[in-house]
Amino acid sequence: MLKYFNKLARIGSAAALALMALQLAPMTGSAAPVARAVASHLTVEGRQTVLSFDLTDTLKIRAYVLANPDRVVIDLPEVDFALPPPRAVPKNSLIKSFRFGLMGQGRSRVVIDLAGPAQIQRAAVKSIAGGAPSRLIVSLVPSDASAFQRAAAAAAEEQARQTPPAPSPVAPPANGKPVIVLDPGHGGIDSGAIGPKGLDEKNITLAFAQKLRDLLVASGKVRVVMTRQDDHYVSLSQRVHIAEANHARLFLSMHADILPAGEGVHGATIYMLSTKASDAQAARMARDENSVDSQAGLAATVTTAPGVNDILDDLANRETRVFSHIFAQDIATQLRASGDLNKNPERSANFEVLRDPDVPAALLELGYLSSQSDTAKLTSPAWRAATAQSVATAIERFFQQRGLIGPTSGEADATASVPPLEAAKP
Numbered sequence: 395m396l397k398y399f400n401k402l403a404r405i406g407s408a409a410a411l412a413l414m415a416l417q418l419a420p421m422t423g424s425a426a427p428v429a430r431a432v433a434s435h436l437t438v439e440g441r442q443t444v445l446s447f448d449l450t451d452t453l454k455i456r457a458y459v460l461a462n463p464d465r466v467v468i469d470l471p472e473v474d475f476a477l478p479p480p481r482a483v484p485k486n487s488l489i490k491s492f493r494f495g496l497m498g499q500g501r502s503r504v505v506i507d508l509a510g511p512a513q514i515q516r517a518a519v520k521s522i523a524g525g526a527p528s529r530l531i532v533s534l535v536p537s538d539a540s541a542f543q544r545a546a547a548a549a550a551e552e553q554a555r556q557t558p559p560a561p562s563p564v565a566p567p568a569n570g571k572p573v574i575v576l577d578p579g580h581g582g583i584d585s586g587a588i589g590p591k592g593l594d595e596k597n598i599t600l601a602f603a604q605k606l607r608d609l610l611v612a613s614g615k616v617r618v619v620m621t622r623q624d625d626h627y628v629s630l631s632q633r634v635h636i637a638e639a640n641h642a643r644l645f646l647s648m649h650a651d652i653l654p655a656g657e658g659v660h661g662a663t664i665y666m667l668s669t670k671a672s673d674a675q676a677a678r679m680a681r682d683e684n685s686v687d688s689q690a691g692l693a694a695t696v697t698t699a700p701g702v703n704d705i706l707d708d709l710a711n712r713e714t715r716v717f718s719h720i721f722a723q724d725i726a727t728q729l730r731a732s733g734d735l736n737k738n739p740e741r742s743a744n745f746e747v748l749r750d751p752d753v754p755a756a757l758l759e760l761g762y763l764s765s766q767s768d769t770a771k772l773t774s775p776a777w778r779a780a781t782a783q784s785v786a787t788a789i790e791r792f793f794q795q796r797g798l799i800g801p802t803s804g805e806a807d808a809t810a811s812v813p814p815l816e817a818a819k820p
């Protein structure tokens with residue numbers, strides 16, 4: 395039921411929620427005027443399901459199917475989806491749900507979740523008389539499974555060729571200060587959880603990460619790199635890559651998810667990486683978080699067979715795991731002091747975004763949008779400032795324990811005279 399609500403809410407992240415989004419975070423700016431999608435229509439006629447969007451301008455699209463799970467993806471130039479929440483999906487529709495949003499600079503996407511294998515009968519933008527100047531139309535009919543798989547395999551290869559490798563933000567070197575990568579969860583087409591008042595998780599995480607960044611930069615002891623600075627999509631592997639490219643010494647992912655009603659779960663929770671989940675809630679959280687690439691219309695990746703690299707990774711992992719645990723405890727200690735902790739605050743599960751074997755990492759659930767009291771906190775600037783300060787203190791404490799920065803703020807940078815626990819990275 396909750397999943398269903400979440401899905402519907404994803405579909406409906408639109409004009410009604412735009413005001414809230416603007417209050418929490420600025421949308422991606424773009425110099426060129428972008429087309430707006432002003433209405434959507436979903437109809438079923440016999441075997442055919444047709445999804446269309448009324449647009450203020452004509453544009454080029456690319457539509458294709460992907461498998462595991464079965465989806466239709468429509469890539470298009472940046473479009474401002476100024477849409478009211480669509481009505482319920484009609485019965486017998488080949489479309490289970492759909493979502494839309496920014497993928498990156500100048501790129502938007504529509505992702506359709508299919509009820510079964512389908513063939514794209516038509517995908518085009520055509521001019522229409524009256525109303526909006528043009529309409530994007532995608533019509534689907536059922537397809538047999540093997541034809542669908544063949545089309546999906548070809549499209550997955552083409553998607554890999556067409557997707558430009560996103561440039562990793564790299565911070566300039568600054569006197570050997572240790573690098574922390576701040577990772578606001580979700581973004582762009584991936585709204586993350588949507589709270590009862592239409593609050594997008596992606597905006598809450600970004601607002602918090604920006605506050606935390608400002609505090610760390612003001613303190614001047616660490617270098618901060620953000621996986622995203624605005625409202626666009628960043629894949630899980632790209633987030634990990636940003637940490638690698640910046641020789642990060644610490645990685646912190648931030649979230650504010652929804653848990654099924656009735657659990658009464660509230661307060662901050664710190665998750666660490668483990669192939670075995672600490673509990674059912676942690677397992678479900680990791681499963682949901684690991685599915686965001688698929689929801690954003692990325693082709694399923696092939697998992698490689700275990701081999702020698704896994705053994706090497708495992709050795710690196712052991713040290714990383716110890717430091718990740720210390721970091722999680724540091725955060726718990728600081729947040730306990732401000733009374734914001736979940737009753738079972740340290741958990742673990744197999745989160746893809748935490749899988750870099752060399753970088754101590756944690757995923758901080760700031761609170762849960764399924765909890766009324768948490769939602770009130772998550773939207774309060776005063777709470778955000780105080781909690782970001784606690785987390786900033788935990789981050790600096792972690793680096794102090796490792797001898798990577800001096801003991802108190804205001805002192806000279808002691809990095810040069812205190813040997814770090816592992817060889818300094820360039």
Ligand SMILES: [Zn+2]
Pocket residue numbers: 579580586587595649650651683
């Ligand atoms: Zn999340």
